Amino acid sequence: MEKWFAQRRKSKVLELADRQLMLAIDTVTELENAISAVLKKNVGDAKNHVEKLFRTEEEVDSLRRTIFEESTRGSLPLNDREDLMHLVKRLDVMADHVKDSGRNVLLLLEISIPKELWDAYAEMAKNLVECAKALKASIEKLGSNPVEARALSQKVDEVEKKVDENNLKIKGILLKSDKEVTPSTLFILKDLVESMEEVADSCDDTADYVRVLTITRETS
DSSP, X not given: OHHHHHHHHHHHHHHHHHHHHHHHHHHHHHHHXXXXXXXXXXXXXXXXXXXXXXXXXXXXXXHHXXXXXXXXXXXXXXXHHHHHHHHHHHHHHHHHHHHHHHHHHHHXXXXXXXXXXXXXXXXXXHHHHHHHHHHHHHHXXXXXXXXXXXXXXXXXXXXXXXXXXXXXXXXXXHHHOTTTSOHHHHHHHHHHHHHHHXXXXXXXXXXXXXHHHHHHHHHO
């Protein structure tokens, strides 16, 4: 009976971690949806997507705490537990940066901003989704196929470089937009691009950790 309960606990922790991973990716998708709605001048939809992003981020944060509590009571080996907690914390940080981005989008909804800028942010958001999905696929392959997990983690690096290019492009546009956009709005726009860049950096940081874990899995 004790062994049965231990297995149930282990399964529960992994199920919670899988849900946290899915929800963390959902926050990035909702950010892209919000910016796409802004481009279509649908402020109501944009607000709804940002509010959904906020609710999802809160659940990601709540799951992080629950996973930590459950893992201490479960039968996961110490190394596996530490690896899981590191991944969970990194995903939580990524969702935090997405939330920061969503806050900035909310602040900008009622302000007139050149379409060229929103187009550039939309392209950056699209790349963030691609980056997050590659990370998700990499983590999911970690237990069953370390070689494929490592290859997918390298794809995260490739997409992160595209986000870097988006960042530079947007900042270049911001430099030319001082006559169309007020200084306070420029500040928020700069904060938005930097928080989105932090999302990609968090993805890449997590992918680096996945690569370390693939080596551990292959040598164990």
